[in-house]
Amino acid sequence: MPEEPAENISGGIDGGGADAAFTPDDAETRAAAVVETLGEMYWQKAYGGQDAFTCLVRTILSQNTSDKASQPAHDSLMNRYGGGDLATTLADAEQSELAETIQSAGLYNQKSEMIVGAAEEIVDEFGGADEFDEFVREEDPQTVRTRLLEIHGVGPKTADCVLLFSGGRGGVFPVDTHVHRIARRMGLAPADADHEEVREHLERDVPAEKCGFGHTAMIQFGREYCTARKPACLDGPEACPLYDLCDRVGVDELDETVVDPSDAA
Incomplete structure (x- = not known):
């Protein structure tokens, strides 16, 4: 498993957004209580403000890999193709050259095809990156999400990240592998819930203005405490700051065994 960086890159210093104080409520x-506790641990800022097409590209690069792998690919892409309208430039890019540029992200042939295809769609429909950015920021969020999901290679998590990190939309809780695992393990969503069902439960139960932060904080919590194979609770209740809020579905503290929540249901 690749080593993860200390912070979630998409929500870090280059992820857009603005400084904002955490206001306890x-x-x-129980999901809201989890986010309140995470707020005391991880609060950084309010999200939004990242260029929409750049965010889309960055999130495609992060699919099925770690930030440690996708960040160099993003940097290489921007070094080679940045400086103008990124959507227009990538729409005209040679796919094999782009694939070589982003190879550190893994699945580079598929991802380069997705990126070029997305760029072509956005240029054809919106005219370029600036117009696409305006659409993401100002159009009805559900309309934006529906349109994003029509782009080849864009799934719910990618669409929601664009809505959050670019549009700054409240009530958007993207669900990645960490969030999917933790929400079901804690009992915040059914043990057999898919990613979309987990998203629906979290967006229902967490205040809209704290959903975005909840996403990045839960990722960080998953890396530091609630890992897939050895969650902190196996070291005792005092080892996990969310122990009293968690059902520990799939975790046997006596046998020190861990299975996916769906296998324990």
């Missing part, structure tokens, strides 16, 4: 649901 009374939690009305």
Whole structure:
């Protein structure tokens, strides 16, 4: 498993957004209480402001890999193709050259095809990156999400990341592997819920203005405490700051065994 960086890159210093103080609230649901606790641990800022097409490219690069692998690919892409309208430049890019540029991200042939195809669609429909950015920021969020999902290679998590990190939309809780695992392990969503069902439960139960932060914080929590194979609770209740809020579905503390929540249901 590749080593992860200390912070979630998409929500870090280059992820757009603005400084904002964390405001504690009374939690009305257990999911909200989880996010309140994570706020005391990880709060960084409010999200939004990242260029929409750049965010889309960055999130495609991150699919099925770690930030440690996708960040160099993103940097290489920007070094070679940045400086103008990125959508227009990539729409005209030679796919094999782009694939070579982003090879550190893995699946580079598929990802380069997705990126060039997305760029062509955006240039054809919107005219370029600036117009696409305006669409993402100003159009109805569900309309934006639906349109994004029509782009080859864009799934729900990618679409939601664009809505969050570019559009700064409240009530958007992207679900990646960490969030999917933790929400089901904690009992915040059914043990057999798919990614979309987990998203629906979290967006229902977490205040809209804290969904975006909840996404990045839960990723960080998954890396530091609630890992797939050895969650901190195996070292005792005091080892996990969310122990009292967690059902530990699939975790046997006596036998020190861990299975996917769906296998324990």
